[in-house]
Amino acid sequence: MWYIQNEVxxxxxxxxxxFGISRIVRYKVQTKATxxxxxxxxxxxxxxxxDAGECTGPSCELxxxxxxxxxxxNNLGSYPYPQFDTHYPGGVWYSLPGQCPSMxxxxxxxxCEEQEPGGxxxxxxxxxxxCTWSYTDDGEEISLEELYxxxxxxADAFWANADDDDANSHKLKLAQEVFEQKYGKDEFPNPPCDxxxxxxxx
Numbered sequence: 370m371w372y373i374q375n376e377v378x379x380x381x382x383x384x385x386x387x388f389g390i391s392r393i394v395r396y397k398v399q400t401k402a403t404x405x406x407x408x409x410x411x412x413x414x415x416x417x418x419x420d421a422g423e424c425t426g427p428s429c430e431l432x433x434x435x436x437x438x439x440x441x442x443n444n445l446g447s448y449p450y451p452q453f454d455t456h457y458p459g460g461v462w463y464s465l466p467g468q469c470p471s472m473x474x475x476x477x478x479x480x481c482e483e484q485e486p487g488g489x490x491x492x493x494x495x496x497x498x499x500c501t502w503s504y505t506d507d508g509e510e511i512s513l514e515e516l517y518x519x520x521x522x523x524a525d526a527f528w529a530n531a532d533d534d535d536a537n538s539h540k541l542k543l544a545q546e547v548f549e550q551k552y553g554k555d556e557f558p559n560p561p562c563d564x565x566x567x568x569x570x571x
Contacts, residue, residue, distance in 0.1 A: 370541050371445060371457040373513075378528050393516075395509040395548060397557065398465070400502045401494035403437040409568040415449060416441035416464045416564070422474040428570075429470065436569075437498025438466040438488030442562035456534050457541070461562045465489070465502050511547045519547050 377387045402412045414436050418425045427449050432439060443449060445460035466488045469481035488494075488501035517527050520543050530536035548556065 370537065370544065371455045371460055372462075374528050374531055374537075374540075375451075375455070378513075378524065379531075391514070392510050392512045393544060394506075395552075395556070397505040397507065398463075398502060399494055399504070400440045400560075401496035401500075403439055403496055403498055403501060406436045406439050407496075409565070409571065411563050411565055411568060412560070413442040413463070413562055413564045414439035415566075415569055416443035416462050417466075418450070419464065419466075419470070420473070422467065422470070422477070423472055424466065424470040433466070433470070433485075438470075438486070438501055440465055440488065440502050442564050444562050448566055456532050457537050458534055461559055463562075465504075507552075509548065509552050511544065511551065515547055516544055519543055519550075 373390065373393075376382055377390045400412070406412070406414055414432055415428060417427065417429055417432060432441070441464040443462055445451060445455045445457055445462065446453065468487040468489070469477040469485045470487060471485060472478070472481055486499045488499060490500040490503040492503060494500050494502055513524065517524055520527050527540065545556070
C-alpha cells in the first residue's frame with residue numbers, strides 16, 4: 370500500500386499511474402532460507418531492489434555468492450530503504466530473486482538464465498541456493514477502482530493524509546475488506562522480517 374501511495378499515485382514520478390498499475394494481486398508464497406543464511410540466524414537476507422528484473426542493489430552479487438538466491442526483506446523505515454517513517458506501521462518489503470537478476474528483462478539471454486538460475490522453485494522450496502521460494506497464483510486480485518468504490522470516495526481522497534498512521538491503517542483495512550468479500554478470510558500472516566545488518570555483512 371505504501372508503494373502504491375508513494376510511487377504509483379503520488380504524481381512524484383510523472384502523471385498517471387506508474388507502470389500502469391491498476392490492481393493489487395495476492396499470491397501464496399513459500400520460502401526457505403539457505404544454510405549459510407540460517408547459520409547467521411536469519412530466514413531472510415537483505416531486501417534488494419529489482420528494476421525491470423535487474424537487481425540494482427544493495428550488495429546483489431555479495432548476496433547471491435555468499436547466501437545463494439535468498440529471499441530478502443526489510444521493515445519499512447529500516448535499511449536499506451526507505452530509512453524514514455512511511456506511516457505504515459508494521460510494513461515489510463520482500464525481494465524474490467528470479468532468473469538472470471544481473472540483467473533487465475528485455476536484454477536477458479539464455480546463457481545468463483543458465484548461469485544465474487535465481488531462487489524460484491517449481492515445488493516446495495528446499496533451501497538450496499537455487500530453490501528458495503515458490504508461489505501459487507489463485508487469481509486473487511482487486512482493482513484500485515474496486516477499492517475506491519468500497520471506500521465510497523475518489524482516488525485522490527482515498528490516498529489523502531499520506532503522513533497519518535491511522536489514515537493509512539484504515540486504507541489497509543479497506544483493502545483487506547475487499548479481498549475478504551471476494552475470496553473469504555484465508556489470508557496468511559506475513560512472516561516477520563528477521564534480517565540483521567551486522568550478521569548479514571559479517
